[in-house]
Amino acid sequence: MPYERFRAWRACHELAVCTYHATQSFPKTELYGLTSQMRRAAFSAAANIAEGAAKKGSREFRRYLDIALGSLSELTYFGLLARDLELLSREQWETFNQSCDSAGKLTMAFYKAVSRSSVRKMG
Numbered sequence: 001m002p003y004e005r006f007r008a009w010r011a012c013h014e015l016a017v018c019t020y021h022a023t024q025s026f027p028k029t030e031l032y033g034l035t036s037q038m039r040r041a042a043f044s045a046a047a048n049i050a051e052g053a054a055k056k057g058s059r060e061f062r063r064y065l066d067i068a069l070g071s072l073s074e075l076t077y078f079g080l081l082a083r084d085l086e087l088l089s090r091e092q093w094e095t096f097n098q099s100c101d102s103a104g105k106l107t108m109a110f111y112k113a114v115s116r117s118s119v120r121k122m123g
Contacts, residue, residue: 003053008110011103012046018099041075065111
């Protein structure tokens, strides 16, 4: 698929996999709460990059990248909450946090690059 060439998508996909693994040990009482919210936000970031890549034009793609960034921000908070509720071990938290950081930086850089390319086309 064309979106697989994007480093931001690969980082978001890795984060989704990391999130699914990390939430497997969450209590059953969180299945429809924190587990579901974390998983939804994690796959949303990768899915929005994939969907945006199929759209025509950088303006529309930028909108999907913006949504992906929002999902990453949401997921970062959910991870902090899970850490503070002691649902994530120190090791799980460190792995998760590094993955969030990497996905966020790459997606933001991608957003900025797509924004610059659309400005050049207009000017």
